[in-house]
Amino acid sequence: MNRVKNLEKLQKEQFDICIIGGGASGAGCALDAALRGFKVALIEKEDFAAETSSKSTKLIHGGVRYLEQAFKNLDFGQLRQVKHGLQERHTVIRNAPHLAHPLALITPVFSWFEGFYFTIGLTIYGLFAKNDLLPKAQWLNKKETFEHIPTLTPKLHSSVMYYDGQLDDARYCLALAHSAHKAGAVIINHLAVTNFEKDNNGKLIAAIVKDNLAEKSSTTVKAKIFINCTGPFGDSIRLMANSAQEKRLRPSKGVHIILPSEVLRSQDAILIPKTKDGRIVFVIPFEGEVMVGTTDDEYRNLEKEPILISQEIDFLLDTLRPYMAKVPDKSQIKSGFGGLRPLIASSGLKATKKLVRDHEVEYDEKSNLVSLLGGKWTTYRLMAKDTIDEVCKLLGKDIECSTESHYLVGGENYNFADWRNIQEKYNLEEDICQHLIKKYGTNAEAVLQVIDNQEFKSKIHPNYPFIKAEVIYTIREEMANSLRDFFARRTRMELMDWQATSDSIKIVADIMAKELHWSETQKQENSEAYRKLLKKFILSAKI
Incomplete structure (x- = not known):
């Protein structure tokens, strides 16, 4: 994913579809559309998964709470959401096995009745899942519960164990974008839409975009259809395209x-x-x-x-x-x-926790804008399918979706045990090898091939398995352009440890400056700005 080359293509070519927003829904739409043969551009104003898509609970699930609400309130919208999520859970894990895996969840209970209640509920929850082999819910006694999680309170009676999935959300989104690029889409981050050009009938014909990494004049992106995949920020694009529309989102x-x-x-x-x-x-x-x-x-x-x-x-x-x-x-x-x-507003005054996490594909006939609203991580592929199905109708095409069985970059032929081969070949510590295979999958060795001296095999911080070679690789192959791109989303270090991240800024900034041709002033300014941001987080939390 070379950003300079992609910018050149964006300026010179005309596209069938331009997708605005590089989170899970936007990257998912880009992959789906590219695999159907459309000429696709995706533009993201910050970085892939910079907002909602990197800040989830990291679960691939139907939603246990939604199931309970569905039965208590006879809410079929909640029930449909659970069903969609559990049916997609298998696909999310299958298509990127290096980034997603099954996870056992223990629900502690304090009485026999609670144990019975949750066993019945979680058994029903599992019945909605198709095509996966995850273990069914089971009721564990007190001794069995502590064998799983020894730090629970001794006051508990027992527990109920069930399975859902877990993913690295930011890297999964990046894998979607990378896979879309591999399928022919032009993918660019740090490119913001500032306005649209319209024809005499008010329909969108081009997006005016600004490169946030360069002090250059705006350029235009021409496309037949524009898709708004900006999550909780979706109303701003909707109103930019057609100011007469009402707001739909309630973040x-x-x-x-x-x-x-x-x-x-x-x-x-x-x-x-x-x-x-x-x-x-x-x-x-x-x-x-x-x-x-x-x-x-x-x-x-x-x-x-x-x-x-x-x-x-x-x-x-x-x-x-x-x-x-x-x-x-x-x-x-x-x-x-x-x-x-990105919750879709209810006509009532429901609390946000009661709003359904379902999605909607909206078509504005006046502007010709398609907006993908709402949804959640687990159903990103289904959301993308529904959106591109709608675009196919608008463009008069009849092309089937093929993403259900499409491995993402690094996922095909993945085998976790291959970390041992990397260790033997490159003489690296065990935690580094396991980290590389889990985050880059079958591309793990490509990270190490950028090494031109032993120094790049060393860790960025002694407490974490990230190595200096990853800085170079993520710039050259994954479009990392800032310190936060690297720390928050290419690795998850910002998420895991603010202080360790701050302590590692100089090491990473030195490598990035050389690779991205920053001046000494730019390096210092970028480093200080990111250090101040981390300090703001710490002060706000008062820890």
């Missing part, structure tokens, strides 16, 4: 905190089935740490990045209190993040 904020691995001491996760305000919270192992989340509160200030604040930390730690033998101290928090859900 909500969810936050997560990151704790050290000893909080869980397990590869299994915990589902806390009910909080004091009726939510559910997950406690999940991720990248060697423990992630706890999420909250669900309405968020209106879309101009500002949603970040973790002290009160939200207190809520999540209080939620853990009845379930853990020892509740983590606030000082143990290593990092955290906030993200936005």
Whole structure:
């Protein structure tokens, strides 16, 4: 994915489809459309998965809470969402086995009745899943529960274990974009739409875009159809295309905190089935740490990045209190993040936690804009299919979707055990080899082929398996253009440890400066800006 070459193509060529937004839905649409033979461009104003798609709970699931609400409220919309999610779960794992895998979740219960209730519910939940071989829900006694998660409270009666999937959301989104590029799409990040050109009838004929990495005049992207895949920011594009439209989205904020691995001491996760305000919270192992989340509160200030604040930390730690033998101290928090859900507004005044996480493909006949609204990570492929099916109708084409069985970059013929071959060939530490194979799949060795001296085999930070060669590889092959692109999304270091990330800025900035031809002034400015951002996160959380 060479950004310079793709920019040249974008300026010279005309496209069938231009997709705005490089999150899961946009990258999913780009892959689907490219595989159907369309000439596709995808433009993203920041970085792939920079917003919602890198800030999820990292679960591939139908939604246990949605199932409960569906039965309690006779809400068939919730039931449909569960069904779609569980049917897609298998496909998400199959198509990128290096980035997604099954995950056991333990629901602690405090009475025989609770155990019976959740066993029945989670058994029904599993019945909606087709075409996967994940184990069915089972009721564990107290001894069996502690064999899975030894840090739970001794006050529990038993637990119910079921399975869902887990993914590295940012790298999965990147794999979608990379796969779309491989299929012929022109993919570019850090390119913002500032306006549209329209014909005499008000229909879109071109997008005016600004390169956020260069001080250049605007350029135009010409296409027959424009697809709006900007998630919680979708209304801004809709109104830019046709100011007479009403707003459709009601974004909500969810936050997560990151704790050290000893909080869980397990590869299994915990589902806390009910909080004091009726939510559910997950406690999940991720990248060697423990992630706890999420909250669900309405968020209106879309101009500002949603970040973790002290009160939200207190809520999540209080939620853990009845379930853990020892509740983590606030000082143990290593990092955290906030993200936005692109919920479709309800005509009623429902709380955001009660809004259905389903999606809708909207076509505005006046502007000819197609907007993909709502949805969630698990159903990204189905969302993309529905969107490109609609585009096919508009363009008078009849081409079937083929993404269900399409391996993403790094996924085909993946075998985790191949990390041993990398270790033998390159003489690297075990954790580095396992990290490379899990994040790059069958492309893991390509990361090491950029090494021209032994120094690039070394770790960026002693506590984490990321190596210097990854900085070069992600710039050349994955369009990393900033320190945050690398730390937050090519690796997940920002998510895992704010202080370690800050301590590693100089090492990565030195490599990036050489590779991206930054001046000494640019290097210092970029480093200081990112360091200030991390400090802001720490101060906001008051940890």
